Amino acid sequence: MRTWYRTTIGGLPRLYWYLWTGMLINRVGGFVALVLSLYLTSARHLAIPVAGLVVGLYGIGGIAGVLLGGVLADRWGRRPTLLLAHFGAVAVLAGLIVARPIPAIAVLAALLGMMHAMPGPAFVAAIVDVTPADDRSRAFNLQFWAFNLGMAVASVLAGALAEVSFTLLFAVDAAGTLLTALLILGKVHETRPAHRATATSAGGLHTALTDRAYMLFVGLSLLLAVLSTQTSTILPLAITADGLRPSAYGSVVAYAALLIVVGQLFVPRLIGRWRKGTALAVANVLLGLGFAAVSLADGILGYLAAATVWTAGSMIAAPPNAAVIAELSPEALRGRYQSVFYLTFPAAGFIAPAAGGVSLQYLGAWHWIVCGALGLIAAAGHLLIQPARERRVAAQLAAAEEFAVPVGG
Structure with missing residues (x-):
């Protein structure tokens, strides 16, 4: 051993x-x-x-x-x-x-x-x-x-x-x-677990891509990624449109990063007793509210206040997000499942500026209200899929325990 x-x-x-x-x-x-x-x-x-x-x-x-x-x-x-x-x-x-x-x-x-x-x-x-x-x-x-x-x-x-x-x-x-x-x-x-090291027939990328429970979670994670990517794609346009200097955008980003560095270590104690789906729902609500608040911001203080809210959502989302992926990933396919999830980031990197630019041009401040609505939709989705996902995880754990019991033990 x-x-x-x-x-x-x-x-x-x-x-x-x-x-x-x-x-x-x-x-x-x-x-x-x-x-x-x-x-x-x-x-x-x-x-x-x-x-x-x-x-x-x-x-x-x-x-x-x-x-x-x-x-x-x-x-x-x-x-x-x-x-x-x-x-x-x-x-x-x-x-x-x-x-x-x-x-x-x-x-x-x-x-x-x-x-x-x-x-x-x-x-x-x-x-x-x-x-x-x-x-x-x-x-x-x-x-x-x-x-x-x-x-x-x-x-x-x-x-x-x-x-x-x-x-x-x-x-x-x-x-x-x-x-x-x-x-x-x-x-x-x-x-890599030794008893799975030679498992060549366990599946491949298609296994993750056809895993309904997992792909529902990945889809909701994509919404979260699209919201988070607003900070590096559309937010600079909104800040400069309000007549603020580029340094104002740098200040908002630096402030958000400082919040994470200072506050992230306290998150596990805050959400330790929460169900993972509940924590993700709260995180998406905060992200949505934070970006919706940008519609009201017209000065640096307003943007900093909005950043406080959406950064709190980002901090709460990180631990349960990763833990859920670990729960749903078969032991022999952990790398592949992770790679499918990681695709949400380049996908969001394309969707956020492509759709966001059009949205900001034609909707103006209402673009941020749409972002808020996406956060609420993602939150509702996490609450809806939570029971089925928890049943699947419980079944996987039960099967693993049964497999681990030696014959005649």
């Missing part, structure tokens, strides 16, 4: 903290994507449409990386997938430092998007593997906190390094990625 991840620190397995540290380092150093368009236009002197196309290739690579990462995490294992993605990203970043032809930069941008997206399903599947079910909510809450802390630090570093040297920026990003790879190589063992 393997016991290498049984030692706990702060009530969570030691291996979880290695994974957590790797994600934090990687996120702090992962700032190339934040300034890729700036690099292409200022350092490589590409026209804005061409730079936009290259950045779009990064996004397409990300979609492929999510799916590939989920499949490889189940077939090869979590550790090989993480090592391939991180060492591969180091190589691609090194290539971007020296690449000059536009076609080469475009190919490398797509590969970087793939390598950056691949670790997500493997990281989360590994956390599920090693963390007891009762501790997963806290584990995912800490993961969400680390992600946002890393993003906040990365944003500051990206701006500072871009003003000094893009070559230095790429080199520091590669160094952080390499450090994560070495941490995984030295400290992270394979976590």
Whole structure:
């Protein structure tokens, strides 16, 4: 029996903290994507449409990386997938430092998007593997906190390094990625359950895509993602339309990030006794109300007040969201189920600006009321599917316990 991840620190397995540290380092150093368009236009002197196309290739690579990462995490294992993605990203970043032809930069941008997206399903599947079910909510809450802390630090570093040297920026990003790879190589063992390691007939991506209970949850999660993506797509347009300076938008985003860093650690105690569907319903209501409040905002204080509400919703949603995915994912297909869920982010990244831009143009402030309605619809959906999902999870646990009982035991 393997016991290498049984030692706990702060009530969570030691291996979880290695994974957590790797994600934090990687996120702090992962700032190339934040300034890729700036690099292409200022350092490589590409026209804005061409730079936009290259950045779009990064996004397409990300979609492929999510799916590939989920499949490889189940077939090869979590550790090989993480090592391939991180060492591969180091190589691609090194290539971007020296690449000059536009076609080469475009190919490398797509590969970087793939390598950056691949670790997500493997990281989360590994956390599920090693963390007891009762501790997963806290584990995912800490993961969400680390992600946002890393993003906040990365944003500051990206701006500072871009003003000094893009070559230095790429080199520091590669160094952080390499450090994560070495941490995984030295400290992270394979976590894929041994008795499932050879389960080649357990299903594939189609299993997740045809899982009605899971896809209903993913659909509702897509609504949440579309709402959350308003902050990076449509909100800047609304703020500037009110005559505020771009720095006002930066202040709102920084304030929201600060709220998460300060408040996220208290969320598990707040929602610890709530049913997961109930917590997700409350989260979507707060997200909806927060964005609906933007319709009333015409100054920085109004936007900060609205950000307080929608950020509270984001914080409450993170732990139960991840825990539900873990509950519904078959053990042998955890990576694939995670990859299907991760597709909601690039999908929201397309839907939010495409539909939101049209909505804002023709509906004006009513666009934010529509966002509020979407939050209420998602909340109602979570409450409606909660009983059936809980029955399924209970049945899966009962079946697992029956399977675990030795014959004649």
